[in-house]
Amino acid sequence: MKKVQQHYDEVADVYDDRYDGRRGKCYHKHICDHVMSVLPRDGFLLDLGCGTGLFVQRYVEEGGRAVGLDISPGMVRHGRHRCPESGFCVGTADVLPFKDETFNALASLLAFSYVPDPEGMLRECYRVLKPGGRIAICTLSRTVFTSIVPLFYQVGEKVGLKKVGVGDFDEHYYTNAEIAGLFRDAGFEDVSVGRCSFAHLNLADPVFNLARKVEPFVEEKLPYLAYNVCAAGKKPKE
Numbered sequence: 182m183k184k185v186q187q188h189y190d191e192v193a194d195v196y197d198d199r200y201d202g203r204r205g206k207c208y209h210k211h212i213c214d215h216v217m218s219v220l221p222r223d224g225f226l227l228d229l230g231c232g233t234g235l236f237v238q239r240y241v242e243e244g245g246r247a248v249g250l251d252i253s254p255g256m257v258r259h260g261r262h263r264c265p266e267s268g269f270c271v272g273t274a275d276v277l278p279f280k281d282e283t284f285n286a287l288a289s290l291l292a293f294s295y296v297p298d299p300e301g302m303l304r305e306c307y308r309v310l311k312p313g314g315r316i317a318i319c320t321l322s323r324t325v326f327t328s329i330v331p332l333f334y335q336v337g338e339k340v341g342l343k344k345v346g347v348g349d350f351d352e353h354y355y356t357n358a359e360i361a362g363l364f365r366d367a368g369f370e371d372v373s374v375g376r377c378s379f380a381h382l383n384l385a386d387p388v389f390n391l392a393r394k395v396e397p398f399v400e401e402k403l404p405y406l407a408y409n410v411c412a413a414g415k416k417p418k419e
């Protein structure tokens with residue numbers, strides 16, 4: 182975990198160049214839309230692995246209140262700057278410094294793959310959610326495309342490539358069945374799992390533009406080709 186934290190501290194100042202630039206914005210907004218579509222609006226959100234606060238900002242703009250937590254102090258510093266009205270804290274997603282039943286919305290975007298104890302994280306999510314509260318996690322899925330990503334990242338690390346997310350972090354990419362099982366084992370109900378984002382921001386411009394055009398078709402008819410898995414669930418009402 183220390184390695185992941187150090188990496189994100191190192192790239193914190195350039196992180197938004199990747200996800201808040203022209204193409205990155207498009208890719209990230211698409212993921213945010215998926216997550217937003219299954220969460221209550223105008224609720225109280227906890228965003229785990231919140232990074233520079235991109236989703237916290239979105240949630241607040243849609244009328245809610247939000248708190249972000251991230252393992253990297255550098256990323257949290259940017260989050261505070263972006264959303265001064267929201268709360269941010271440094272910490273790990275599997276040990277949460279919040280009281281039971283505090284939030285009615287819980288999100289995590291592009292961070293779950295790093296968490297070494299996913300069962301522990303979901304247990305904590307369940308604990309801090311109010312009964313009836315909703316959770317949505319969007320993370321890189323295991324696909325034909327992503328199966329070579331760890332190798333690329335290992336090589337990237339060896340040659341000293343300093344890019345956001347590039348490093349050998351022992352990430353875990355989830356299948357639909359795997360993440361659905363984790364949600365159910367943690368006690369969530371109404372569990373649904375879908376795929377999103379066929380147009381990955383790493384693609385060259387013409388391919389990205391083409392991929393965007395066919396993205397709705399792929400997500401509906403060929404979901405196993407999309408890059409991210411989006412899992413959602415609800416804490417049962419007592």
Ligand SMILES: C[S@@+](CC[C@H](N)C(=O)[O-])C[C@H]1O[C@@H](n2cnc3c(N)ncnc32)[C@H](O)[C@@H]1O
Nearest residue numbers: 189230231232251252253273274290291292295
């Ligand atoms: C790819 S970034 C995603 C950031 C943000 N969610 C977004 O969508 O822009 C991954 C983030 O997860 C954070 N992270 C990784 N492991 C974590 C952990 N165990 N607990 C909390 N945050 C973690 C990193 O510091 C980094 O900010």
